[in-house]
Amino acid sequence: MPGKDAEFLAELYRSWNRRINANPEMDIDTQRDVFEEWHLPTREPTGVTYDEVTAGGVPAIRCLPVDADTGRVLLFLHGGGGVVGSAHTHRKLAAHIAKATGATALVLDYRLGPESPFPAQVEDAVAAYRGLLEQGYAPNRIATVGDSAGGAFAISTVVSLREQGVQLPAAIVSMSPYTDMELSGDAMVDNAETEALVDRPLMENMVLALLVGQTEVTDPLANLLYADLSGLPPIFITAGELEMLRDDGTRLAELAGEAGVDVTFEIGKEMQHVYQFLAGRAVEGDEAVERIGAWLGPRLGP
Amino acid sequence: MPGKDAEFLAELYRSWNRRINANPEMDIDTQRDVFEEWHLPTREPTGVTYDEVTAGGVPAIRCLPVDADTGRVLLFLHGGGGVVGSAHTHRKLAAHIAKATGATALVLDYRLGPESPFPAQVEDAVAAYRGLLEQGYAPNRIATVGDSAGGAFAISTVVSLREQGVQLPAAIVSMSPYTDMELSGDAMVDNAETEALVDRPLMENMVLALLVGQTEVTDPLANLLYADLSGLPPIFITAGELEMLRDDGTRLAELAGEAGVDVTFEIGKEMQHVYQFLAGRAVEGDEAVERIGAWLGPRLGP
Numbered sequence: 168m169p170g171k172d173a174e175f176l177a178e179l180y181r182s183w184n185r186r187i188n189a190n191p192e193m194d195i196d197t198q199r200d201v202f203e204e205w206h207l208p209t210r211e212p213t214g215v216t217y218d219e220v221t222a223g224g225v226p227a228i229r230c231l232p233v234d235a236d237t238g239r240v241l242l243f244l245h246g247g248g249g250v251v252g253s254a255h256t257h258r259k260l261a262a263h264i265a266k267a268t269g270a271t272a273l274v275l276d277y278r279l280g281p282e283s284p285f286p287a288q289v290e291d292a293v294a295a296y297r298g299l300l301e302q303g304y305a306p307n308r309i310a311t312v313g314d315s316a317g318g319a320f321a322i323s324t325v326v327s328l329r330e331q332g333v334q335l336p337a338a339i340v341s342m343s344p345y346t347d348m349e350l351s352g353d354a355m356v357d358n359a360e361t362e363a364l365v366d367r368p369l370m371e372n373m374v375l376a377l378l379v380g381q382t383e384v385t386d387p388l389a390n391l392l393y394a395d396l397s398g399l400p401p402i403f404i405t406a407g408e409l410e411m412l413r414d415d416g417t418r419l420a421e422l423a424g425e426a427g428v429d430v431t432f433e434i435g436k437e438m439q440h441v442y443q444f445l446a447g448r449a450v451e452g453d454e455a456v457e458r459i460g461a462w463l464g465p466r467l468g469p
Numbered sequence: 470m471p472g473k474d475a476e477f478l479a480e481l482y483r484s485w486n487r488r489i490n491a492n493p494e495m496d497i498d499t500q501r502d503v504f505e506e507w508h509l510p511t512r513e514p515t516g517v518t519y520d521e522v523t524a525g526g527v528p529a530i531r532c533l534p535v536d537a538d539t540g541r542v543l544l545f546l547h548g549g550g551g552v553v554g555s556a557h558t559h560r561k562l563a564a565h566i567a568k569a570t571g572a573t574a575l576v577l578d579y580r581l582g583p584e585s586p587f588p589a590q591v592e593d594a595v596a597a598y599r600g601l602l603e604q605g606y607a608p609n610r611i612a613t614v615g616d617s618a619g620g621a622f623a624i625s626t627v628v629s630l631r632e633q634g635v636q637l638p639a640a641i642v643s644m645s646p647y648t649d650m651e652l653s654g655d656a657m658v659d660n661a662e663t664e665a666l667v668d669r670p671l672m673e674n675m676v677l678a679l680l681v682g683q684t685e686v687t688d689p690l691a692n693l694l695y696a697d698l699s700g701l702p703p704i705f706i707t708a709g710e711l712e713m714l715r716d717d718g719t720r721l722a723e724l725a726g727e728a729g730v731d732v733t734f735e736i737g738k739e740m741q742h743v744y745q746f747l748a749g750r751a752v753e754g755d756e757a758v759e760r761i762g763a764w765l766g767p768r769l770g771p
Contacts, residue, residue, distance in 0.1 A: 186498065196488065200502035206557070211519040211530060218515045219749075228513060233535070255508070447521075 169437050172449035176208045177439050180364035187369060195250075195281075195376075202251035209259040210447030212266055217258065222273055223298025225291045228254040230262035230272040239270035239308045239467045242296055242336070244324070246315025246441060248345070248373035249288045250280045257314070263446035264312060264340070267460025270467060272312070273299075277320075284379035285389055288316075292324040297333065306334040307468035314441040315412075316377070318344030322402065322419070323388050329398055338466040339402040340459055343441045344419055345412050346391040348374045348384035352414030361409035363439050396422055401429040403462050405455065407438035431462060471739050474751035478510045479741050482666035489671060497552075497583075497678075504553035511561040512749030514568055519560065524575055525600025527593045530556040532564035532574040541572035541610045541769045544598055544638070546626070548617025548743060550647070550675035551590045552582045559616070565748035566614060566642070569762025572769060574614070575601075579622075586681035587691055590618075594626040599635065608636040609770035614761075616743040617714075618679070620646030624704065624721070625690050631700055640768040641704040642761055645743045646721055647714050648693040650676045650686035654716030663711035665741050672713075694720055703731040705764045707757065709740035733764060 183201050187193060193201075214233045221227065222242075231237065241264060245257035254274040265272035277291035292311070299309060313321035318341035325335055350370050359366075378389060387394040392415075402423055406416030413434075420432035435442045435455060443459070445452025485503050489495060495503075516535045523529065524544075533539065543566060547559035556576040567574035579593035594613070601611060615623035620643035627637055652672050661668075680691060689696040694717075704725055708718030715736075722734035737744045737757060745761070747754025 182498075197499060197502070200499070200505065203502065203505055210521050213520045214518050216516050216518055216535065217513040219512050233518065 169451055170449055173438070173442070173445055173451045175448060176442065176445055177363040179204060179208060180439060184364055184366065199251045202247055203253065203256055205252060205256035205444065206259055208444040208448055208452070209263065211259060212263045212447060215262040215266060220273070222275070222302070223294035223296070225295045225298070226276045227295065228258050228274045230258065230265045230274065232262070232266045232271070235265060235269055235271050237271055238304065239268070240299060240304055241265055241268065241270050241272040241310050241312045242292065242299070243272045243274045244277065244292055244311065244313035244317035244320040245274060246313065246317045246345070249285060249316045249320070249377040250373055260314070260444055260446060261312070263456045264443070264459055267456050268463045268467070269460070280377040281379050284381045285377050286382070288320055289323050289327055289388060292320055293327050293331070296324065296328060296336070300334070305468055307337045309336040310338040310340060310463055310467060311336055312340040314342040314443065315345045318342050319346035319391055322391055322396070322399070323394070325399055326388065326394055326396070335400055337468060338400050338463055340463060341402060341404045341416070341419070342443050343406050343410060343412060344404060344415050346419065347415045348378065348390045352412070352418065354413035355411050358409055358411045358413060362411040365411045365440065392418055392422065396426040396428055399423065399428045401431070401466055403431045403433070403459060405433040405435060405443070407435045407440055407442050409437060410440040412440060433458065471753055472751055475740070475744070475747055475753045477750060478744065478747055479665040481506065481510060482741060486666055486668065486671070501553045504549055505555065505558055507554060507558035507746065508561055510746040510750055510754070511565065513561060514564045514749060517564040517568060522575070524577070524604070525596035525598070527597045527600070528578045529597065530560050530576045532560065532567045532576065534564070534568045534573070537567060537571055537573050539573055540606065541570070542601060542606055543567055543570065543572050543574040543612050543614045544594065544601070545574045545576045546579065546594055546613065546615035546619035546622040547576060548615065548619045548647070551587060551618045551622070551679040552675055562616070562746055562748060563614070565758045566745070566761055569758050570765045570769070571762070582679040583681050586683045587679050588684070590622055591625050591629055591690060594622055595629050595633070598626065598630060598638070602636070607770055609639045611638040612640040612642060612765055612769060613638055614642040616644040616745065617647045620644050621648035621693055624693055624698070624701070625696070627701055628690065628696055628698070637702055639770060640702050640765055642765060643704060643706045643718070643721070644745050645708055645712060645714060646706060646717050648721065649717045650680065650692045654714065654720065656715035657713050660711055660713045660715060664713040667713045667742065694724065698725045698728040698730055701725065701728070701730045703733070703768055705733045705735070705761060707735040707737060707745070709737045709742055709744050711739060712742045714742060735760065
């Protein structure tokens with residue numbers, strides 16, 4: 168059983184699920200406010216300073232661990248379906264991962280749907296990456312990192328860069344990726360009882376709000392289960408054992424492996440969606456972040 | 470005229486006012502989520518690290534400017550009527566003020582009404598202050614600082630400490646204090662057109678949610694216009710020229726002066742409630758924070 172501290176995340180997710188289901192007409196501002204609570208499970212990491220910058224014209228919060236090598240950058244893409252969430256919800260999580268990796272992190276405030284339909288999110292991430300290269304950062308000292316929809320964007324950004332012939336980053340970290348816009352994973356059914364946040368209507372609304380009818384649910388950039396993943400750098404994918412999106416991760420890992428990518432896959436035992444949010448609060452979160460740092464640190468150029 | 474950047478705060482306030490008035494039945498969770506946006510006007514201050522601690526059993530975020538004297542502590546009491554707001558909404562503001570002062574800040578997550586009626590908020594602040602003394606911090610190196618309801622708590626905490634015979638802190642900063650639970654200030658009428666956030670129904674609900682019928686609106690600890698302010702340390706009070714709560718500040722400054730307290734009073738020309746939130750975004754916010762630091766720094770023991 169997860170410890171009591173780890174239950175904080177599941178309880179938070181359940182409270183959102185209850186509130187959203189109690190108010191199916193909830194407006195987008197209120198939905199965003201609810202998801203802004205996403206920072207709550209994560210405790211402030213010590214020894215990290217912050218500033219606000221832009222990269223390729225995209226605003227971001229930069230996390231600077233006091234001892235970090237400032238030439239190493241995690242381009243962090245927050246979750247929230249591309250519709251909710253922000254640099255603020257993920258600042259502490261990104262800073263924990265940056266500390267564990269010995270790097271800085273750039274938490275992008277990419278544009279959100281439905282105001283900015285997909286692929287604006289990936290376009291912003293690509294622009295930020297290109298901006299980093301223009302600022303003189305070395306590709307082999309950059310990784311893309313993300314969770315949930317941001318866990319997919321962390322990969323699709325690199326797919327885009329590959330198609331544009333840009334030098335790729337050193338590695339990708341994809342926590343609880345959400346990419347299957349057809350909602351067809353086995354865990355969508357098998358984990359319906361154990362999942363704390365996601366349900367099918369919520370996900371259907373998220374898909375609508377992101378794609379806005381302008382992109383097919385089988386578009387390979389939106390739905391990486393249809394993408395060509397060959398030529399990508401090493402990927403670390405994680406998924407919570409109890410979450411309905413578990414098999415987005417399982418299948419992505421499988422497909423990436425089949426495409427010849429160096430893939431590491433972790434199932435967080437008895438964990439919910441993006442269990443790394445528990446960093447600083449629960450040992451399950453701290454250890455998950457440590458594993459990311461231990462995997463990612465050596466893959467970034469010195 | 471305030472610059473365009475300063476308008477961000479007024480626009481944010483107007484958006485809250487619209488949303489709350491459009492939904493008079495808004496539940497407390499949603500109200501709190503709306504007010505959690507309060508951090509948005511303030512940009513991340515550079516060179517500050519954070520951790521989460523407790524003082525006297527009360528949880529808090531500690532702001533540690535990298536060059537600050539860690540023996541100097543601002544006990545920061547956030548605004549929100551004692552009902553909404555949190556250490557998160559005020560972390561960046563407190564950190565800006567700590568930097569400008571050459572001190573650390575402890576942003577308390579005191580208990581909120583209506584779950585914890587007044588004076589739980591002041592009791593928590595008193596407990597935190599006593600906790601600091603027990604940890605070995607010198608009273609003459611501590612100041613209480615707050616905004617809105619927290620601007621009143623910053624004073625009432627010291628009134629409580631005086632009554633308990635505890636050594637008092639060196640100084641008090643009270644930004645846009647809200648303490649007149651009778652809502653009787655001239656500016657409640659005179660500034661009704663220029664105010665962006667506050668209106669009478671909102672304030673009446675805030676009073677109800679904080680006092681829960683257990684404390685009179687003329688109770689001297691809740692309503693400092695009825696308090697004995699003699700013997701308090703130097704106080705810096707600010708109020709926005711355009712805000713409906715302006716005269717809570719005006720009258721508090723007058724009463725403190727009559728009680729023989731060393732009072733400095735600042736009117737923020739063409740400014741809204743707690744205009745210091747604009748720190749890092751607008752020159753009006755940066756200069757307001759600089760003035761606090763210039764006043765407070767020399768009043769804290771070396």
